Amino acid sequence: MKNYDAVVIGAGNGGLAATIRLLQGGARVLLVEKHNLPGGFATSFKRGRFEFEASLHELNDFGTKENAGDVRDLFDQLGVTDKIEWLQIPDAYRVISREEKIDALMPFGIEAFIAQMEKYVPGSRLSMEKFFSLAETIRSAQAYTSSVNGKADPKIMLSRYGNFVRCGSYSVNEVLKSLKMPKRARDILNAYWCYLGAHCDDLSFTHYASMVIRYITRGAAMPKSRSHEISLAFVERIRELGGDILFNTEAVKILTDAEDGGVGGVILDDGTEIKTRHVIANCAPHLVYGKMMDRVPPEVVKATNARKFAGRGYSLFLGLDKSPDELGIENHNYFLYDTMDSVKQYDLMKSIRTNDVQATVCLNRAYPECSPEGTTMMYFTTLYMEDDWANVKPEDYFKTKEFTAERMIRRFEEDLNTNLRDHIEEISIATPMTYARYCGHPQGTIYGYESQYWDGLTPRLQMMDEDHRIRGLRFAGGYSMRLSGYSSAYFSGDISGRQTVGDIKREG
């Protein structure tokens, strides 16, 4: 029987980062991936003369060599940064909302961002300065917490990062109202909310502010050859470090040790049994406890049932036979909303018939050569906040796909006064069914467990030790302690990888 110090299940962003961390810690590691490619959603696909990015809109917290973000620092430590060619995204975002008649283009850089906001919303400056001051404290507090592996000293927290503690239990809307930020400025500032997938009455302020400040101070990055380049760079690094990888191989069971109920091994889809005492699962705890383990402690079942799936994904990819200039597409990324009342908007996103939200990217505006001259590559993404796609029968599937794509194209054409429809050379549509198929996520969820009020970033980080309830079993990816998104997934792999190295060392 084959024997490994650790098995990583799933080569998504979290699993890839965890594997490198384990190898760097001296462990013998097997990474198994059921798909034939690494990366999970971090991949690309070709249609005709276009190579589409499958999911990455912009990589947050990466920065440049001179102004490195935490993700770049992590990639440096993992030894992958220089295997990838990087691009910088030009502007933060353009947000358009119909109800409030907002059309705002926001730049990177705190000063520029505040100045632009003051231009759109005179009188917003003071509250915006306070926002960034809070955000900066939150970032520092998080850096401190990470440096002590989550075991923060309450006294230090209060003395050095008092504002983090004071605002840490509130939602985005609660804090921004306390800062007396004018409503229109709040509306513009909240544009990123759909990247985290919980509405602003629910979403923890610290989580949101920590994301915004990383975008605004470090800009956003993109690998030239789409996120597939990142994923292959990770695989390259894993092979350099002597790790074993099996593609087209599904881990079907996690065996438990009769003595302590902890991890004892893994069974692969061809019946191979691997002996190991450590698993990092880069997938939903719902799947691990629902079908991969026979003995699950009752408190684990309860804790897992208590959690709520976040957004189910939908993406439309268009290759257009005119240039962005000819089409009049000026910006890299757009957020289109019906309303900036995110509670109302969240409700509209529950149903196929009422969801018109989109986060849209024109990659040519960051990388003009991403598609052949005279063409444009765009991708449009939305989330469904309930399982309306579960009501779609197979025989209605293709029509429903088309219905939603039509709707997305029409919305973009109306809001940006452009014509896309007559220039579509390639089209591809990914629905919750597509995401369910590729990564096996329950109901096609792409955002892990929702960042609900009680289940946000801060309490998850504070409870990392407590959430680790089965010996030898840790999680990485969007369902784990750092929540969803590219950066978060890499960090979760980093954390779980290092923790597992510690677990192995303690066992001797």
Next chain:
Amino acid sequence: MEFQFKRQIFGFMDLLRFKNMVKVRRKHLAAGSDRALPASYKVNETAKILHPGYMNASLVRVEQNSADTKTYILETEQPFYFRAGQYATLGCRIGDSEVARPYAISSAPREALNKTVAFTVKKCGFFSGYLFDNAKAGDRFVVGDPSGTFHYEGIKDSRRVTALAGGSGITPFYSMAQAVADGTEDFELTILYGAKTEADLVFKAELDTLKSPKIKVVYVLSDETKEGYEHGFLSADLIRKYISGDFTVMMCGPEAMYAFLDKELLAFNLPPRRIKKEANCIGNRDVKDAVFNLTVHIGDKEFTIPASANETVLTSMERAGLNVPSKCRAGGCGFCHSKLINGQFTIGGSDKRRLADSKFGYIHPCCTYPDSDMSIIVPKA
């Protein structure tokens, strides 16, 4: 001095709330239901019908369509669904090897929901010859995931589709015609169907019964002049005769037909988005024969096998009885994505790999010919 954030009347209440976050989350987690976690989910179940992966299937019956073409009707182990025009692999065990080839599905999508699927295959190679001579009711096969983008796409295609079919290239259009007739698809389909002689036409009777205001079929015979048939090759003149205005061209047939029609279509000045071609399998190449050593790593196993310079790396692996992934056999789907350790190679057809694949040395064995000894890492099938 830095401003101090305060929301409650008394600042300590903000601190207390923070302190309570862990307790609150603990309470929520403990209050979860104790019922067993679900083993499956509705969206995932539907996905399993739309993308079934490999399905076991048994051959129900064989119908002969012409002297060299038969239709194989199979029952799959589960219901599935596809888009008319898509292909799937059909495979079985021959001797010690698993052999599979991609074929356009010739039956209607609706029938797949009742676990019925048909492939219409012309006898022209190893596997098609095996099918033609040996396949009989009751035989076991494996049907792959329905794949490919050779189907009507309502958002981008003209509602008027001109189908140019050469010989056995009729099969995806026969599926489309059935789908239009039963209401699954909604577009106007004009099929120009080229064959050598009347006797070579497959599905003529079936297509004739499907004719309607939405479905037109024109038969074009190259080697025979007959009343009621067009004579010659599919051409610009013929297209002009039967279609006008804006239309989308979909072509399925041999490479020689594509080369000829590419020139004919210039007359219409169509943008690339109006022309769709079904890719053909990459065949052998014509070079001076040489035999190289191909080292293949699958999991922790290593095989060294002979590889002919004339054949694709995939074919050499199949010849050696290795069970490796294959799907489109045209270099495009990426299903056989493999890592090159060392060796020289040439790609058949255009390079359809992703940018990062070229950068990090990945190949698609189905369209790769060896130019030296090679060593590769291939995932298991």
